[in-house]
Each structure stands twice: as C-alpha cells, then as structure tokens.
Amino acid sequence: xxxxxxxxxxxxxxxxxxxxxxxxxxxxxxxxxxxxxxxxxxxxxxxxxxxxxxxxxxxxxxxxxxxxxxxxxxxxxxxxxxxxxxxxxxxxxxxxxxxxxxxxxxxxxxxxxxxxxxxxxxxxxxxxxxxxxxxxxxxxxxxxxxxxxxxxxxxxxxxxxxxxxxxxxxxxxxxxxxxxxxxxxxxxxxxxxxxxxxxxxxxxxxxxxxxxxxxxxxxxxxxxxxxxxxxxxxxxxxxxxxxxxxxxxxxxxxxxxxxxxxxxxxxxxxxxxxxxxxxxxxxxxxxxx
Amino acid sequence: xxxxxxxxxxxxxxxxxxxxxxxxxxxxxxxxxxxxxxxxxxxxxxxxxxxxxxxxxxxxxxxxxxxxxxxxxxxxxxxxxxxxxxxxxxxxxxxxxxxxxxxxxxxxxxxxxxxxxxxxxxxxxxxxxxxxxxxxxxxxxxxxxxxxxxxxxxxxxxx
Ligand SMILES: Cc1cc2nc3c(=O)[nH]c(=O)nc-3n(C[C@@H](O)[C@H](O)[C@H](O)COP(=O)(O)OP(=O)(O)OC[C@H]3O[C@@H](n4cnc5c(N)ncnc54)[C@H](O)[C@@H]3O)c2cc1C
Ligand code: FES
Ligand code: FES
Numbered sequence: 001x002x003x004x005x006x007x008x009x010x011x012x013x014x015x016x017x018x019x020x021x022x023x024x025x026x027x028x029x030x031x032x033x034x035x036x037x038x039x040x041x042x043x044x045x046x047x048x049x050x051x052x053x054x055x056x057x058x059x060x061x062x063x064x065x066x067x068x069x070x071x072x073x074x075x076x077x078x079x080x081x082x083x084x085x086x087x088x089x090x091x092x093x094x095x096x097x098x099x100x101x102x103x104x105x106x107x108x109x110x111x112x113x114x115x116x117x118x119x120x121x122x123x124x125x126x127x128x129x130x131x132x133x134x135x136x137x138x139x140x141x142x143x144x145x146x147x148x149x150x151x152x153x154x155x156x157x158x159x160x161x162x163x164x165x166x167x168x169x170x171x172x173x174x175x176x177x178x179x180x181x182x183x184x185x186x187x188x189x190x191x192x193x194x195x196x197x198x199x200x201x202x203x204x205x206x207x208x209x210x211x212x213x214x215x216x217x218x219x220x221x222x223x224x225x226x227x228x229x230x231x232x233x234x235x236x237x238x239x240x241x242x243x244x245x246x247x248x249x250x251x252x253x254x255x256x257x258x259x260x261x262x263x264x265x266x267x268x269x270x271x272x273x274x275x276x277x278x279x280x281x282x283x284x285x286x287x288x289x
Numbered sequence: 290x291x292x293x294x295x296x297x298x299x300x301x302x303x304x305x306x307x308x309x310x311x312x313x314x315x316x317x318x319x320x321x322x323x324x325x326x327x328x329x330x331x332x333x334x335x336x337x338x339x340x341x342x343x344x345x346x347x348x349x350x351x352x353x354x355x356x357x358x359x360x361x362x363x364x365x366x367x368x369x370x371x372x373x374x375x376x377x378x379x380x381x382x383x384x385x386x387x388x389x390x391x392x393x394x395x396x397x398x399x400x401x402x403x404x405x406x407x408x409x410x411x412x413x414x415x416x417x418x419x420x421x422x423x424x425x426x427x428x429x430x431x432x433x434x435x436x437x438x439x440x441x442x443x444x445x446x447x448x
Contacts, residue, residue: 001332005290008310008356030354037313037352038333050310054357078346102422103404104337107346108353190421 003040021163024049031113073112073166089173092180096123102190121192126217130198139164152222181280183273197273199281219270250274295359300368308355315339317355326366337423340396347403366395381436389427
C-alpha cells in the first residue's frame with residue numbers, strides 16, 4: 001500500500017525543527033524511515049505533517065566528549081557499526097548492531113529513531129539500558145537529560161514529550177578491558193529477535209567482580225535490567241561465578257506472548273540467552289596484570 | 290498536497306522533477322520515470338526487491354520518499370549492463386542460475402553491486418549476511434551467493 005497524503009517539511013536547524021514541532025498538529029518526525037515508513041505504507045498511522053530531520057545540521061555524528069561518548073540521534077546505524085571509537089569504547093553496542101536489520105536498513109536507520117520507536121526487541125535502546133546511557137532531548141522548555149532508567153515508559157512508548165525531539169545519546173564507557181557479552185535468538189539473521197540478553201562485567205586485579213550489568217530484552221514490553229542478579233555477582237571470582245540466580249531472574253520475567261511463541265518459551269529463552277551473554281562477558285574480559 | 294522540486298543524479302545523468310511528497314522512491318522510478326527494472330514486492334521493507342543505491346549505499350526504495358533524493362546520486366539496475374553487454378555481476382548471475390522468475394533479481398544485483406564495492410573479497414558467510422535482507426522465492430540462494438563470489442574473485446584476479 002501507499003502512505004496517505006501529508007505535508008512535507010525539511011528543517012535545516014534545531015531551531016526550525018523545534019518551531020515546527022511546536023506549531024504543527026499531528027506531526028511525525030522522519031529519521032531513517034525504516035519503522036515509520038512501513039507503518040505509513042500500511043496505514044497504521046497517518047500523520048498530517050512529516051518533519052524530515054535528515055538535513056538538520058549537526059544532528060548526526062559520534063564524538064568523544066570529556067565524560068564519555070556522544071552519538072547524535074540522526075547517526076545512521078551503519079556508521080555506528082563501522083565506528084572504531086564505538087568499537088573500542090562501547091564494544092557491546094558494536095556487537096549488538098551486527099544483529100540490527102540488514103545492510104539496506106542500517107544504511108538509512110538511525111540510533112535515535114530506534115530509541116524513539118522502542119520496539120521491545122530493538123537492540124539499540126536495550127544496549128542503552130545496559131550501558132546506563134542518557135538521552136538528551138530538546139523541547140519548548142529547553143534541554144533535559146533523561147537517564148535510561150526513566151526513558152522506557154512501556155510498549156513503543158518513550159519518555160519523549162509531544163513537542164520534543166531526541167538530540168543526542170550520551171554513553172559512559174566501562175573501563176578498558178571490561179567484559180561484554182551479547183546473545184539473541186531470531187528466526188533469521190537480521191530479523192527482530194524473539195528475545196535477547198546482554199552482560200557487562202568489570203573485575204579487580206584479584207579477578208573479583210566489582211561492577212556488573214545484566215539485561216534481558218524482547219521478553220517484557222521494555223528492556224529489563226536484572227538488578228538483583230547483578231548484585232549477586234559482586235565480589236564473586238570471574239572464573240567461578242554462581243550463575244544460578246542470574247538464570248532464575250531472567251526465567252522469572254513477565255514474558256510476552258505473541259503469534260510466534262508462548263510466554264513460557266520466551267522465559268526459557270531469556271534464561272538461556274542471559275547465560276550465553278554472561279559467559280561471553282567472562283571470556284571477553286581482559287584481566288588487569 | 291504541495292509538490293516539491295528535486296534535483297538529483299540518476300544513473301550518471303542530472304535530472305529534475307516535481308514530486309508529491311507521499312510518493313516513495315520506488316513508485317517514482319517506476320511510474321514517473323518509467324524505469325521498471327526496480328521491483329516492488331511488499332512495500333513495507335521486508336523483501337528487498339526494491340533495493341537501489343543512493344549515495345553509494347543500498348537502500349529500500351519503498352521506505353524512502355522521492356522528495357528525499359534531492360541532491361543525491363541514485364543508481365538503479367538500469368545502470369548495470371544492457372542485453373548483450375551484461376555487467377560482470379549480471380553475467381555471473383546468468384552463468385550460475387542466480388535467477389529464475391527474476392522478481393528479486395534487481396534488488397539482489399543492486400545490494401551486491403554496492404556491497405562488493407566496499408567488500409571486494411567476501412567469504413561465503415559474508416555474502417549470505419549481505420543478502421539477508423533480500424528474499425528470493427525461487428533459487429534457494431545458492432546460485433546468487435556463487436555469482437557474488439565468482440564476481441569478486443574474477444575482479445581480484447584482473448587487478
Ligand atoms: C526489514 C527490517 C528489519 C529490521 N530489523 C530490525 C532489528 O533487527 N532490530 C531493530 O532494532 N530494528 C530493526 N528494524 C527497524 C530499524 O531498522 C529502524 O531503523 C528503527 O526501528 C527506527 O529508526 P529510523 O531511524 O528508521 O526511524 P524512523 O522510522 O524514521 O522513526 C521511528 C520513530 O521514531 C521517531 N523519531 C525518529 N527520530 C527521532 C528523534 N530524533 N526525535 C524524536 N522522535 C524521533 C519517529 O517520529 C517515529 O515515530 C528493522 C526494519 C526493517 C525494515
Ligand atoms: S518492496 Fe521495498 S522491501 Fe519489499
Ligand atoms: S528469482 Fe524468483 S524470487 Fe528470486
């Protein structure tokens with residue numbers, strides 16, 4: 001099918017973008033179009049105005065800032081995947097991006113678009129949750145910073161206000177040599193995952209875990225940090241982790257059911273995948289010597 | 290709805306046109322310009338038949354608006370070979386039975402054309418991942434993968 005009619009706007013600056021968002025009713029931002037255009041072609045949504053942010057100056061780009069890495073909302077997934085800076089400082093994100101769609105969808109799709117769309121199986125917002133990223137949004141009231149813990153409000157629902165746009169995502173990289181692991185299960189390469197998991201680990205010179213992040217995604221309506229299970233890992237030796245509480249936590253999630261799989265199957269997958277992600281984090285960790 | 294004028298380079302030629310914003314690039318190429326080599330299967334991003342190259346990258350033309358090609362360089366399957374003078378990739382598809390009904394073929398060709406420019410020596414697994422976004426109902430993919438590998442190694446031995 002074809003998209004219903006709409007007015008097309010192409011702002012060049014953040015100010016023009018902000019003014020359009022404040023002025024227009026039933027408007028949608030168009031970033032990579034890889035989720036929005038299918039919804040419009042299928043007439044799931046019919047905005048009166050489309051605000052194309054592809055030409056807004058300085059909304060794309062990956063920078064090293066004083067306290068971390070900043071990725072502009074309009075940065076293409078292909079560019080994040082190809083970035084050496086991301087690969088060396090945020091290796092979990094690179095690892096996850098290999099599983100996001102296909103070369104054609106990554107050539108257009110943006111990290112910001114994925115984080116605003118919030119498909120429960122989307123890898124990028126999930127990795128933002130694992131990495132405790134911050135979302136910088138701009139609206140009529142100015143700029144505000146939303147921590148990942150407050151970004152996810154539910155199925156396909158972020159904390160972004162009607163007249164706001166996502167400007168940049170800020171990441172605080174983990175220490176050099178930290179362990180990172182990622183696992184997902186999809187029916188074909190590049191499809192949305194049925195479920196997935198990620199793990200991050202830091203250990204001291206004695207091999208004991210000092211910092212851990214564990215995350216399941218595609219299981220509940222939004223990505224879920226397994227905070228209690230994370231705490232059980234602290235102080236354990238990386239070579240002899242007791243992973244039972246971790247698997248138990250993932251297998252006890254309030255899993256979704258859909259046309260593909262039952263909730264029980266998804267819970268089972270959540271347990272298997274968090275184990276794989278954690279094992280991978282143990283093997284990718286470089287021990288301080 | 291207001292029409293917009295766009296200026297772009299299509300298969301090496303500079304073009305100008307006026308477009309209704311709701312028209313996607315695939316329909317624009319086929320209906321407005323008569324370039325029917327680009328095929329439309331699903332029109333919601335899942336089949337890859339509509340793949341064309343924009344500014345060097347393979348993209349789904351059903352998920353890009355025609356108005357967005359303003360200022361870009363667009364390549365379609367018509368820019369490859371001609372009957373009797375096929376491009377090396379097209380010839381390799383023919384030799385390896387990389388097509389049967391041909392519906393997916395222009396999308397496969399444009400995906401692999403863009404991919405092989407940046408990845409001149411892919412493995413079989415690389416090629417399979419590169420075409421993971423293109424669905425073929427006929428061939429079982431073997432011939433397509435072989436065509437890409439043959440094209441890459443033929444090019445490597447020429448240079
Ligand atoms: C075949 C196929 C396979 C895919 N597989 C995967 C997959 O495996 N994993 C995955 O995560 N995704 C997958 N996707 C979706 C992914 O490709 C999209 O890129 C992503 O979901 C949306 O990003 P976008 O830049 O394309 O955003 P758009 O589609 O342009 O926008 C999505 C939504 O976000 C809003 N938005 C975008 N940018 C901003 C901003 N800066 N501020 C405020 N609002 C904004 C839009 O208004 C819209 O509501 C797939 C898509 C296709 C077609
Ligand atoms: S027609 Fe564009 S992906 Fe199917
Ligand atoms: S040749 Fe028929 S779909 Fe590929």
